[in-house]
Amino acid sequence: GAGVSQSPSNKVTEKGKDVELRCDPISGHTALYWYRQSLGQGLEFLIYFQGNSAPDKSGLPSDRFSAERTGGSVSTLTIQRTQQEDSAVYLCASSFSSGPNEQFFGPGTRLTVL
């Protein structure tokens, strides 16, 4: 498809389990962003990739959160030892390059931690 895709669309997990969320950006887009959207906190930046490097990880809330990007394309956000406060919609966005360019968002992964 032409847009950003994310999988799974929904994920229910038990507290303490690890989860992996996947993002497929638009082909050719070098910049990739992860955001988290929750009722109490709104839409927050988590991490930014330029190619396979992550020069800005300032939004990751704890060391339980990590992300990688391979081949300048697919990115995976991993949350270890999930907690109930991790429940949120995790959104991925990509843009042609870094800087103030238009970002295209995927539909998100809704994570529920029981």
Place this chain on the structure above:
Amino acid sequence: TQLLEQSPQFLSIQEGENLTVYCNSSSVFSSLQWYRQEPGEGPVLLVTVVTGGEVKKLKRLTFQFGDARKDSSLHITAAQPGDTGLYLCARHGSGNTGKLIFGQGTTLQVKP
């Protein structure tokens, strides 16, 4: 602070009414963006305003950037049920990475 404060947080109106959503901050921005998000989807960019005092129109939507580039507004004329959604203003964070800092959002419900 460089926070973006949106108001109102929630708006429920009848079809045909007009409405305005505000996005304010104490900081000056080089640009500001407005997004619309529907349930189950990611935000979609509506417009970017760059110049102080700038006005942009998108059909029935009018976007304005304040003269001092500290605030912006979104005005919808004759709202329709299809305008229902979450409206978000956003600015770019520091460092030229392109990361976005969002306001809390305004949930708009337009009843037929």
